[in-house]
Amino acid sequence: MSREIIHTSNAPAAIGTYSQAVKVGDVVYLSGQIPLVPETMTVVEGDFATQVRQVFDNLSAVAKAAGGSLQDVVKLNIYLTDLAYFGTVNEIMAEYFQQPYPARAAIGVASLPKDVPVEMDAILHLGA
Numbered sequence: 001m002s003r004e005i006i007h008t009s010n011a012p013a014a015i016g017t018y019s020q021a022v023k024v025g026d027v028v029y030l031s032g033q034i035p036l037v038p039e040t041m042t043v044v045e046g047d048f049a050t051q052v053r054q055v056f057d058n059l060s061a062v063a064k065a066a067g068g069s070l071q072d073v074v075k076l077n078i079y080l081t082d083l084a085y086f087g088t089v090n091e092i093m094a095e096y097f098q099q100p101y102p103a104r105a106a107i108g109v110a111s112l113p114k115d116v117p118v119e120m121d122a123i124l125h126l127g128a
């Protein structure tokens with residue numbers, strides 16, 4: 001099965017040696033998104049909740065470019081520099097996802113690119 005590289009200007013450009021997403025058949029692997037504003041490539045101004053929304057908006061834009069949406073997410077990985085943010089992430093995630101929710105991991109990490117507090121990557125299964 002061939003690989004399709006997904007790119008959209010509606011999400012931040014890659015800041016390293018990766019693609020925004022890679023699609024193989026009905027499965028799409030979304031790279032980690034941090035709270036960068038696509039137009040400026042700077043970290044969104046605002047509180048942690050604003051940053052989480054920016055990450056979901058970025059993932060959503062890449063999912064759309066791949067022919068899907070956040071509703072096609074079957075696995076979400078969330079990386080947090082402080083697990084005290086766990087409750088806020090759950091609240092905001094509920095704005096973007098309806099039940100049944102995807103499988104998920106929430107992982108505390110020491111640091112993330114650009115010194116942001118949150119990064120997420122995802123796997124989509126289109127049409128599942």
Ligand SMILES: C=C(N)C(=O)O
Nearest residue numbers: 016018031032033113
């Ligand atoms: C932000 C990323 N996804 C990266 O550096 O891999």
